[in-house]
Amino acid sequence: MSAWSRSERERAYTNLCDAVTAAGQEKESMFLARLCLLLAEELADGDAFGRILAQARLQTPPMSSNEA
Numbered sequence: 001m002s003a004w005s006r007s008e009r010e011r012a013y014t015n016l017c018d019a020v021t022a023a024g025q026e027k028e029s030m031f032l033a034r035l036c037l038l039l040a041e042e043l044a045d046g047d048a049f050g051r052i053l054a055q056a057r058l059q060t061p062p063m064s065s066n067e068a
Helices: 006-023 025-043 046-059
Strands: none
Touching: 006 025, 025 046
């Protein structure tokens, strides 16, 4: 698997943001969970998925009391 170029990563980020926005706030979590499961199936490597999930947890800031 080769690394993405900066422009590929930016395009993917923009497409992801557009898709999350289109899902709407009420369905955002369900959309992202389904997307993650589909990507995990494509990856077909449970250990790699676990490492990626752990990395996402570490890089996601905790919710503030205003967001809860």
